[in-house]
Amino acid sequence: MKMNKIIAASLVASSVLFANPLIEKAKTMGLQAIPQNQNELLKITDPNGMITPERVELGKKLYFEPRLSKSGIISCNTCHNLGQGGADGVPTAVGHMWVANPHHLNSPTVYNAVFFKSQFWDGRSPHLEDQAGGPMQAAPEMASPPALVVERVNSIPEYVEEFKKAYGKDVKVDFATITSTIGIFERTLVTPSRYDDFLNGKEDALTKEEQEGLQVFIDQGCTTCHNGIALGGSMMPFPMVKPYKFANVGDFKGDQNGMVKVSTLRNITETAPYFHNGQIWSLKEAVQEMGTTQLGKDISDADAEKIVTFLKALKGEKPEIVYPQLPESTLSTPKPDFN
Amino acid sequence: MKMNKIIAASLVASSVLFANPLIEKAKTMGLQAIPQNQNELLKITDPNGMITPERVELGKKLYFEPRLSKSGIISCNTCHNLGQGGADGVPTAVGHMWVANPHHLNSPTVYNAVFFKSQFWDGRSPHLEDQAGGPMQAAPEMASPPALVVERVNSIPEYVEEFKKAYGKDVKVDFATITSTIGIFERTLVTPSRYDDFLNGKEDALTKEEQEGLQVFIDQGCTTCHNGIALGGSMMPFPMVKPYKFANVGDFKGDQNGMVKVSTLRNITETAPYFHNGQIWSLKEAVQEMGTTQLGKDISDADAEKIVTFLKALKGEKPEIVYPQLPESTLSTPKPDFN
Incomplete structure (x- = not known):
C-alpha cells in the first residue's frame, strides 16, 4: 500500500517534470493558463489593487441595475x-x-474580458472601468446621459451608503465612480476550465481528442491571433487574406487601421452567433471562415471538427x-423614460 | 442568575399566553402570517405536491430564459x-x-403571488402554472407562439434531460409542462417579514410606530380588501365609491363584473408605481387614493403616514x-426573431 502511494506520487511528479510536449508547445505559442493561485491571478486581473468585497458587491448590483438605462428596463x-x-445570443x-x-455589432462576452488588451470591437477603450460607460450612454443601448445615471444613483440612499462603504465617506458618486465600480465587478468574471488544468500540468485534464484538437489548432496557425490567457483580446487586421463572407452586413471596418479585436475563445460554445456582426451560428463554419479570411487556407472538415472538439x-x-x-x-x- | 432565566422564560411565555390585543384584532380582521413551519407553508403553497428540487431549479432557469421570447432577449x-x-418599476x-x-397595465409582483386567489389584474387565470403561459404568448410581452417555445426548449438537449430528471423519462416537453415548471418555481417565491413574526406572537417584532400603523390600517377599513396572507390577491370592485384619479389612462375596467385584483401589500415599497395602470408613485398618495375610491373617505396626512410606516x-x-x-x-x- 505504502509503495503504491509512492509510485502514485512519483507519477504525479513525473507528469510535471516531464511535461506533455503539447503543453510545452502550447506555452511556446503564447497560450497561457488562468493562474490557479489567487494572488497570481489578482496580479493580472487587479494590478492597481481596486478589488474589494464591498466594491465587487456594489458593482454587481449596478451591473444588474436597469435604472442605469433611460427606460429603466x-x-x-x-x-x-x-x-x-x-x-446575448442574438446577432446584433x-x-x-x-x-x-x-x-x-454583436455583443461580446464580459467573461474573461479582464484579460483583453483593450475593450470594444475597435479596441477604443483601454479597460473595463472605461468601457462600462459606453453602452450606458449609447443611444441604441441604454441611452442614458451620464447626468441621468448620476442623478438616479444619488437619489437612492442605499446606493450612496454603499459607495461610502466601498470608497470612504468622502466619495463623490459621479459617473466615473459608477462605471469604475461596474468594471471592478467585471474583473472577477473569470472562468477557469479543464484546459487551464492541462496547461498547468494535469495531463489527463483534456481527453486525447481534445489534445489532438489543440495540436491541430496550433498547427493550423490559430494561435497567431488567439493567444494569451483569453485566447484572444488583442487587435489584429481583419480580414487579413481573403474577404469575410458576410462583410456586407453592417459597415464596421475596425479601427482607423482596419484592426479588429480578436474574440476570446473561452466559453465560445455559449456565445454564438460569431464574428463582429454575428452572422455565423456554427462554430465549425466559424473556424473554417477564419481559415479563409485570416490564414488564407481551407481548413478541412476533419480538422475543423478537431479544433471544435478542443474549443468545447x-x-x-x-x-x-x-x-x-x-x-x-x-x-x-x-422617472423611467421610454422615448 | 438562574432566577433571572426563569423570569425571562416566563416573560416569553406570557407574551404568547396573553397576546397583544392588536395581534388578535389583526387575525380577526383576516390578516394571516406566512407559516414559519415549512410543512404548514407547503400545505398552502403546494397543495398538489408539485414542488421538487429538480423542478424548482429547472423552473428557475426557464424563468430567467430569454429564449422563451420570440426575440430571445x-x-x-x-x-x-x-x-x-x-x-419592473415602470408604469406600463x-x-x-x-x-x-x-x-x-402595470406588471404585478411575482413574490407571494402563490397566495393570490387568482392571477392577472382581471383574475382570469386560476393559478401560477396557467398564468405563466400568458405573457409568453402576448404580442406586446414575449410574443412567442407556444410552438416556438416548445421547439426552442426541445432543441436544447440539456433542457430535455432536465425535464426527464424532473418528471420522469417519458415526459412530454410541451407548452403546458414548460409553463407549469415556471409556476412551480414561482411557488417558492415567498418573503416572510417582521410582520409575520409579530402575527406569530413576537410582540417586539414590530416597533410601536409600526403597530400603531397597523391599528390605523385596520381602523380605516383597509383589511376589507387587503387581507389573507398576501394582504391582497382576491377580486374586489374598483372603484367602489368614487372615481379613480387616473381612470383616463388606459381602458382597463376589470373583469366582466368590474372586479379588479387587489394588489398584495407585501414588499409594497419595492413595487412602485402603483395601481393597475401604474400612475401613482407615492405610497402615501396611493393610500389616500384608496381611501377615496374604495372607502369613500379622506384619510388624513397623519393617518396615511402611519399606515405607510406599517406598510414598510x-x-x-x-x-x-x-x-x-x-x-x-x-x-x-x-433563431431570434425581432419582428
Whole structure:
C-alpha cells in the first residue's frame, strides 16, 4: 500500500517534470493558463489593487441595475447576460426603443474580458472601468446621459451608503465612480476550465481528442491571433487574406487601421452567433471562415471538427452569482423614460 | 442568575399566553402570517405536491430564459425582476418591439403571488402554472407562439434531460409542462417579514410606530380588501365609491363584473408605481387614493403616514437566487426573431 502511494506520487511528479510536449508547445505559442493561485491571478486581473468585497458587491448590483438605462428596463446584464456566456445570443445587440446597433455589432462576452488588451470591437477603450460607460450612454443601448445615471444613483440612499462603504465617506458618486465600480465587478468574471488544468500540468485534464484538437489548432496557425490567457483580446487586421463572407452586413471596418479585436475563445460554445456582426451560428463554419479570411487556407472538415472538439474544452466554471436585491427608488429618483 | 432565566422564560411565555390585543384584532380582521413551519407553508403553497428540487431549479432557469421570447432577449424576469420586488418599476410593461401593454397595465409582483386567489389584474387565470403561459404568448410581452417555445426548449438537449430528471423519462416537453415548471418555481417565491413574526406572537417584532400603523390600517377599513396572507390577491370592485384619479389612462375596467385584483401589500415599497395602470408613485398618495375610491373617505396626512410606516414593515426576506447558467442553443434552435 505504502509503495503504491509512492509510485502514485512519483507519477504525479513525473507528469510535471516531464511535461506533455503539447503543453510545452502550447506555452511556446503564447497560450497561457488562468493562474490557479489567487494572488497570481489578482496580479493580472487587479494590478492597481481596486478589488474589494464591498466594491465587487456594489458593482454587481449596478451591473444588474436597469435604472442605469433611460427606460429603466435595460441593464448591463441584458446584453451581457451572465447566464448566457456573458453575451446575448442574438446577432446584433438591440437596446433602447428596440433599436439595433447601427453597425450591426454583436455583443461580446464580459467573461474573461479582464484579460483583453483593450475593450470594444475597435479596441477604443483601454479597460473595463472605461468601457462600462459606453453602452450606458449609447443611444441604441441604454441611452442614458451620464447626468441621468448620476442623478438616479444619488437619489437612492442605499446606493450612496454603499459607495461610502466601498470608497470612504468622502466619495463623490459621479459617473466615473459608477462605471469604475461596474468594471471592478467585471474583473472577477473569470472562468477557469479543464484546459487551464492541462496547461498547468494535469495531463489527463483534456481527453486525447481534445489534445489532438489543440495540436491541430496550433498547427493550423490559430494561435497567431488567439493567444494569451483569453485566447484572444488583442487587435489584429481583419480580414487579413481573403474577404469575410458576410462583410456586407453592417459597415464596421475596425479601427482607423482596419484592426479588429480578436474574440476570446473561452466559453465560445455559449456565445454564438460569431464574428463582429454575428452572422455565423456554427462554430465549425466559424473556424473554417477564419481559415479563409485570416490564414488564407481551407481548413478541412476533419480538422475543423478537431479544433471544435478542443474549443468545447474551453468552457469554464462561472463564478457563482447570487442575484442582487436592488435598493428602492425614492420620489426624487428620475422617472423611467421610454422615448 | 438562574432566577433571572426563569423570569425571562416566563416573560416569553406570557407574551404568547396573553397576546397583544392588536395581534388578535389583526387575525380577526383576516390578516394571516406566512407559516414559519415549512410543512404548514407547503400545505398552502403546494397543495398538489408539485414542488421538487429538480423542478424548482429547472423552473428557475426557464424563468430567467430569454429564449422563451420570440426575440430571445425578454424573460419572465424582465418584467417581474426578482431583484426589484418581483416587478419592473415602470408604469406600463414594455415588451417585444418596445410595445407597451395596450391597456396600460402595470406588471404585478411575482413574490407571494402563490397566495393570490387568482392571477392577472382581471383574475382570469386560476393559478401560477396557467398564468405563466400568458405573457409568453402576448404580442406586446414575449410574443412567442407556444410552438416556438416548445421547439426552442426541445432543441436544447440539456433542457430535455432536465425535464426527464424532473418528471420522469417519458415526459412530454410541451407548452403546458414548460409553463407549469415556471409556476412551480414561482411557488417558492415567498418573503416572510417582521410582520409575520409579530402575527406569530413576537410582540417586539414590530416597533410601536409600526403597530400603531397597523391599528390605523385596520381602523380605516383597509383589511376589507387587503387581507389573507398576501394582504391582497382576491377580486374586489374598483372603484367602489368614487372615481379613480387616473381612470383616463388606459381602458382597463376589470373583469366582466368590474372586479379588479387587489394588489398584495407585501414588499409594497419595492413595487412602485402603483395601481393597475401604474400612475401613482407615492405610497402615501396611493393610500389616500384608496381611501377615496374604495372607502369613500379622506384619510388624513397623519393617518396615511402611519399606515405607510406599517406598510414598510411588510418588506420581506427574499429567497436567495443563484443566477442560473442556461444551456447552449444548438444549430436546430429556432433563431431570434425581432419582428
